[in-house]
Every structure is written in C-alpha cells, then in structure tokens.
Amino acid sequence: EVQLLESGGGLVRPGGSLRLSCAASGFTFDEYAMHWVRQAPGKGLEWVSLIGGSDANRRYADSVRGRFTISRDNSKNTLFLQMDSLRPEDTALYFCAKADCGDSACYVKDFWGHGTLVTVSS
Amino acid sequence: EIVLTQSPGTLSLSPGERATLSCRASQYVRNNYLAWYHLKPGQGPRLLIHAVSKRVTGIPDRFSGSGSGTDFTLTINGLEPEDLGVYYCQQYAGPYYGGSPETFGPGTKVEIK
Numbered sequence: 001e002v003q004l005l006e007s008g009g010g011l012v013r014p015g016g017s018l019r020l021s022c023a024a025s026g027f028t029f030d031e032y033a034m035h036w037v038r039q040a041p042g043k044g045l046e047w048v049s050l051i052g053g054s055d056a057n058r059r060y061a062d063s064v065r066g067r068f069t070i071s072r073d074n075s076k077n078t079l080f081l082q083m084d085s086l087r088p089e090d091t092a093l094y095f096c097a098k099a100d101c102g103d104s105a106c107y108v109k110d111f112w113g114h115g116t117l118v119t120v121s122s
Numbered sequence: 123e124i125v126l127t128q129s130p131g132t133l134s135l136s137p138g139e140r141a142t143l144s145c146r147a148s149q150y151v152r153n154n155y156l157a158w159y160h161l162k163p164g165q166g167p168r169l170l171i172h173a174v175s176k177r178v179t180g181i182p183d184r185f186s187g188s189g190s191g192t193d194f195t196l197t198i199n200g201l202e203p204e205d206l207g208v209y210y211c212q213q214y215a216g217p218y219y220g221g222s223p224e225t226f227g228p229g230t231k232v233e234i235k
Contacts, residue, residue, distance in 0.1 A: 004166075037167075045159075045167065045210055045226040061222055095166050107214030107224045108157055110178065112166030 002026040002111040004096050009116030016086050020116060022079040022096030030054065030074040033099035033106040036081050038092035039115070048094070049081065050104060057104030064090075086120045093117050124149045124213050126227035134233040141198040143230045145211035150191055155215040158187055158196045161229075162207040170209075171196065198232075206234045 008020040022034070036048040049070040050059045058070050069082040079096050094116050097109035125148040133141055145156070154174040159167040169178050171187040174194060184199045198205055208231050214224040 044208075044228045045161075045212075047222060047224050047226070050223075059223060097166070100172070105223075107155075107212075108169065108172045109159075109167070110169050112168070114164070114166050 002098060004098065004111060004113035006094065006096050006113045006116035009094065009118045011119045011121065012086055013122050014086060014088060014120055016120070017082070017084045018086065018118060020081040020083065020094055020096075020118070022081075022113060024077045024079065024096075024098070027098065029072075029077040031102050033102055033104060034070075034072060034079045035097045035099060035107075035109055036070060036079075037095045037097055037109070037112075038090075038118075039095070040089070040092040043092075046092075047107075050099070050107070051079070052104040052106075053102035059104060083118070086118075088120050091118060091120045123221045124151065124215065124225055126211055126213060126225055128209075128211060128227035128230045130230060131228075132231045132233065134235055135201055136235045137201055137203060139201050141196075141201055141205070141232055143196040143198075143209055143211075143232075145189075145194040145196070145227050147192040147194075147213055151194075151213045152215045154190065155213055156187075156189070156194050157212045157214065158185075159210045159212060160205075160207055161210065167210065201232075201234060203234050206232055208232070 098111040099106035100108045100110045157172040175187045208229040211227040
C-alpha cells in the first residue's frame, strides 16, 4: 500500500525558513517523480514543485522559484521542500504527491499524502 | 499559462442523481492531458480520471470523463453519500518551460442533500 506522510509544517514569521519532509513507502521510490502541491485556506490546489525520480530535473511554480528548493533522498525514501524567504501568501496546507511515472514530465499524481500545514505570520 | 474554469461552483444533489461537472480551458489542451481529482475534508486528493477519460483502477464506474480541446466534463452517475467534496480538474499540457507546466481549476463543490 502506497503511503505518503508529510511533516515539518508549523508557524513561521515572514522571511523565515521551514523544511518539509515526506516519508514514502509502498513503492519503489526512485522510479517515480514526486510533487509538492499546496492549498491556501479557502482556496484551490496550486502546484508548487516537481522532482524527477533520478533527481535529474526539478521544476518550480513562478510563485516559489528562487525561494523554495525541492530535493529527495532515494536511500531514505524521503522527499523534501526547503522553503526560504517565506511570505504570508505561502500559508497553506502542503501535500506531497507521487507521480504516475518517473521523469520530469510526469504530472498526473496517483497518490497523495494528507498534508502538513504551514502558517506564515508575524 | 492555461487557465481552467470550472462550473458550477457548487452542486447540491440527492443520492442517486447524476452530477455533471464542467471544466473549460483558456487554450487547447493538447494530447488530452486533463485529469480529475476528488478532495474530501481531512484527506489528500484522490485521482479519479486522467487523459480525459481513463478511469483509475479502483474508481467506481459511476465516474466518467469526456471532452476534448477546451471543454471537458466529469459525470457521476448515481451519486453516493461518499461522493461529497470538491472536484478539481487539472491540465498538464504545459508549457513545460516558462510558466506553469500544470494548472488546476478552482473546483466544484458537491453537496449531498
């Protein structure tokens, strides 16, 4: 059974940093691309970032490029999102999601975690 | 960037009725790169359909997708109480360099009377 468990969310001041983690199990982690998607309070889903299975390619939404960094540790089946220079508009529930294939053009997400909440406020 | 519009914003129906959810794209969605997800409170989204009409393994056959080009539809035949929640369409046709390679619609909330 595929399981994705996010952690690392919390309250942070504007300009601060946070590192999210997503522990994956139930599939061969390094064979699949992984995503971060967020949902601001009362809003819809917004794609944030993607990393290919081999870590060869990373992509970012314009809204986070230059501030967020996606990475993965395939030896530990874990996905990360380093978030720097956080802004109030980054406040959201952050989901990690497994893509249905391995390269950096894989955008269909066949399994999702339950999310971790990030609140950016002074 | 391809912008998706979903209608109606909210759908309130009784169990057993048919739900018809619309998703319209601002540009042509090439290769039928359109998916539908279901989000229930306290859970992560669940993939229902990809490539416009390909139902994911384990998804009941009361869910079906159709459409092409810029107009797409998710139909739920015979609503069940567990179908409540918000349904999102997603296009993943790009652009892959510059702009967002994928976008989601604003969602349609399905309420069960």
